[in-house]
Amino acid sequence: MQTFYKVASLALLSSVIVGCSSTPTEPEPVAPSTPPLSQSDRYQEERYDLKDDTAPEKPMSVEHVEDAMPQYEPYSLGGTRDYTVRGKRYHIIKDPKGFKQKGQASWYGKKFHGHQTSIGEVYDMYSMSAAHKELPLPSYVKVTNLGNGKSAIVRVNDRGPFHDGRIIDLSFAAAKKLDVIKTGVANVEIEVITVDKPNSQTKKQALPKYQIQVASSSNKERVETLANDLGQKLSVDSFVNSENEIHRVILGPFDDYELTQKTLEQVKLLGYSSAFVRKI
Structure with a gap:
């Protein structure tokens, strides 16, 4: 019985490490010489609800992201x-400062x-995130589509x-902004953006604040009700920002980015998947 639990634990750990491994528009063909899947790789393929990756059927606009x-x-x-994934060993870059790389970008979605x-x-898939094989996690990367010159900054997690x-x-949102959705893959250049750990003096001089925009509507009463409801459920400050007859539910402000991200995850679990963080 102990052996069974050890095997199950290893399978679960491996499934988390593997992360994304396919491209929505170009499924990887299985060559005849491909060796049988290991128990951990088989678990990885069976753990998702969908066999093949796809774009959302009715994607939300990502212009506000x-x-x-x-x-x-x-x-x-x-x-x-x-x-190690499928028999290949990957070594994490110890010092990614100044790291640049050219190659193809793909994307993953539903x-x-x-x-x-x-x-x-x-x-x-509606956040500006990405996956990389060797960068330490999380990292921030500027991605430039060499085909059209468009660029975006993503958080690699x-x-x-x-x-x-x-x-x-790339996440669906990032790929959409870089026009990678139509082609499936694109030639890109990536550049790591590193931020030094702030010292106590830096924190005193410039402490960034963040807000979460949850939703917007022309119905002010509905928005006010939602703001009050979320403020009570999540134990955070909430208010309504009204401009040009559009009313927005705002949570915050937050001083800590990690806390902001955790709150954002809670908001999305409540069904508001288009919510996003903005710096103020």
């Missing part, structure tokens, strides 16, 4: 460990939406893509 905001974040314990990333966060030539897997 802002770039990820680079800031100092300590690396997660699991995000700095070397790991299949992985709502499931855990390799560091235990919930993958949200997952592992993948495990395909030759592909260097980064």
Whole structure:
């Protein structure tokens, strides 16, 4: 019985490390010489609700989704460990400062939406996030589509893509902003953005604040009711910002970005998947 629990635990751990491993528009063909899947890889393929990845049937607009905001974040314990996927060993970059890389970007969407990333966060295809094989997690990366010059900043919190030539897997929102959705893959350049750990003096001089915009509507009464309800449920400050007859539910402000992200995850679990963080 103890052996069974050890095997199950290893399978679960491996499934979290693997993260995203496919491209929505180009499923990887299985060659005849491909070796049988290990127990952990088989668990990885069976853990999702969908067999193949797809874009959302009725995608929400991502025009309001802002770039990820680079800031100092300590690396997660699991995000700095070397790991093995399908027999290949991956070594994490110890000092990513100044790291640049060119290659193909792919993207991942509905299949992985709502499931855990390799560091235990919930993958949200409407957030500006991404996956990389060797960067420590989390990292912030500027991605430039070399085909059209468009760029965006994403927060890397997952592992993948495990395909030759592909260097980064973008969330649906990030891929949409870079016009990668139509082509499935695109030639890109990525550049790591590092932020030094603030000292006590820096914190006193410039302490950023954040808000969460949950939803907007022309119905002011409905928005006010939602703001009060969320404020009570989440034990946070809430208010309504009205401009040009559009009323927005705002939570915050927050001084701590990590707390802001945790609150954002709670908001999305309540059904408001288009909520986003903004700096003030």
